[in-house]
Amino acid sequence: MTEFGQARRADFGFEERLVFLNHGSFGATPNIVLAAQAEWRARLERNPPQFMRGVLPKALDDSRAALAAYVGARTEDIGFVDNATAGCNAVLRSLALEPGDEVLSTSHVYNAVRNAIRYVCRRAGARYVEAALAFDRPRVDDVVAALTERMGAKTRLVVVDHIASDSALIFPLARIASLCRERGVRLLIDGAHGPGHVPLALDDLGADYYAGNCHKWLCAPKGAAFLWVRRDRQIGVHPPIVSHFMDQGFAPEFGWQGTRDPTAWLCVKDVLDWRAGLGEAALRDYCGALLGRAVGTLEAAWNVGALTPKDARAFMASLPVPGAPPASHALAEKLRTALLDHDHLETQIKAVDGVLFIRITAFVYNSDEDYARLAKALPKRLRDIGSDPA
Numbered sequence: 001m002t003e004f005g006q007a008r009r010a011d012f013g014f015e016e017r018l019v020f021l022n023h024g025s026f027g028a029t030p031n032i033v034l035a036a037q038a039e040w041r042a043r044l045e046r047n048p049p050q051f052m053r054g055v056l057p058k059a060l061d062d063s064r065a066a067l068a069a070y071v072g073a074r075t076e077d078i079g080f081v082d083n084a085t086a087g088c089n090a091v092l093r094s095l096a097l098e099p100g101d102e103v104l105s106t107s108h109v110y111n112a113v114r115n116a117i118r119y120v121c122r123r124a125g126a127r128y129v130e131a132a133l134a135f136d137r138p139r140v141d142d143v144v145a146a147l148t149e150r151m152g153a154k155t156r157l158v159v160v161d162h163i164a165s166d167s168a169l170i171f172p173l174a175r176i177a178s179l180c181r182e183r184g185v186r187l188l189i190d191g192a193h194g195p196g197h198v199p200l201a202l203d204d205l206g207a208d209y210y211a212g213n214c215h216k217w218l219c220a221p222k223g224a225a226f227l228w229v230r231r232d233r234q235i236g237v238h239p240p241i242v243s244h245f246m247d248q249g250f251a252p253e254f255g256w257q258g259t260r261d262p263t264a265w266l267c268v269k270d271v272l273d274w275r276a277g278l279g280e281a282a283l284r285d286y287c288g289a290l291l292g293r294a295v296g297t298l299e300a301a302w303n304v305g306a307l308t309p310k311d312a313r314a315f316m317a318s319l320p321v322p323g324a325p326p327a328s329h330a331l332a333e334k335l336r337t338a339l340l341d342h343d344h345l346e347t348q349i350k351a352v353d354g355v356l357f358i359r360i361t362a363f364v365y366n367s368d369e370d371y372a373r374l375a376k377a378l379p380k381r382l383r384d385i386g387s388d389p390a
């Protein structure tokens with residue numbers, strides 16, 4: 001049986017005293033996968049042209065096939081990109097929007113993706129529409145109602161997160177997909193936090209496009225991400241870098257985006273092997289249960305209620321910071337830095353909608369003590385900051 005918690009810390013290269021409660025920002029990659037990446041790089045450099053011509057195409061196909069099986073998709077429908085932002089950009093920039101068209105998202109959208117939507121809308125004379133959602137425990141029905149209300153005859157595309165960055169909310173994708181289908185509107189899912197965090201069955205999701213990161217929760221090296229496109233939507237979808245294989249099919253186009261280091265993509269297969277060794281079900285059970293206990297510990301210690309609803313979270317949740325002075329970015333940054341500098345706690349702390357909140361994560365190397373330490377440290381650091389939050 002796999003041991004999780006302290007026993008798994010040695011799989012990663014964390015600083016010795018670091019308590020890592022922020023897997024959500026950039027993930028973390030096991031040493032064994034970094035070693036595999038170094039080996040791929042060494043192989044490439046033994047004869048770069050021969051590697052690119054003779055080894056890379058088949059190795060990429062193998063990695064893509066392993067990923068496709070993991071996310072419940074056909075290999076042909078997946079193309080590697082550098083990050084989820086690039087995957088969203090590929091879809092958005094490939095759309096033929098007309099003046100007056102609308103692209104709809106929600107107030108939980110990641111700001112980089114919001115900017116990409118704004119950019120393509122501005123270029124086309126189209127309109128970006130944002131459905132307002134509560135930040136504190138939005139209900140599934142409210143999410144669907146807010147999107148329904150803002151969807152109109154001009155809506156061409158809906159963009160929603162799979163799991164939102166700040167609120168950590170898991171969006172009700174099945175309900176959103178059926179709403180979009182009923183209205184004949186295409187659906188792009190920003191799955192930056194999806195793969196490796198919640199089970200995926202992309203072929204059954206009812207979406208048109210899904211951009212997912214492998215370098216967050218899957219633990220692949222940075223620069224590993226993918227775009228899945230429903231097979232009948234693939235014509236006209238180009239990668240962010242248009243190169244030699246333009247209009248020659250989805251897989252060839254995404255398979256060559258100019259000269260680049262392809263080793264993060266190749267390591268997706270290696271990271272899936274590492275996870276299989278731990279046991280995917282065991283990993284999910286451990287991280288899900290740990291997050292549940294962590295939220296309980298912090299809620300009780302701080303006398304607050306988590307912002308992320310219990311039935312819409314997995315390994316990540318946000319909680320209000322108790323008794324904080326008026327929320328500001330400066331205060332958030334000051335508190336985050338104090339926890340890191342004095343307590344070796346790496347966390348994400350932000351101010352959104354006037355709420356100062358902390359986002360925590362639970363992954364294979366965490367254990368209950370990590371959250372007990374946070375429970376104690378945060379009120380103390382807040383007191384230290386005291387009346388000088390600026």
Ligand SMILES: Cc1ncc(COP(=O)(O)O)c(C=O)c1O
Pocket residue numbers: 024025083084085086109110112113161163164165190192193213
């Ligand atoms: C919801 C969401 N979308 C997109 C991104 C961007 O991911 P990347 O920087 O890997 O493109 C993030 C990053 O945290 C995110 O949380």
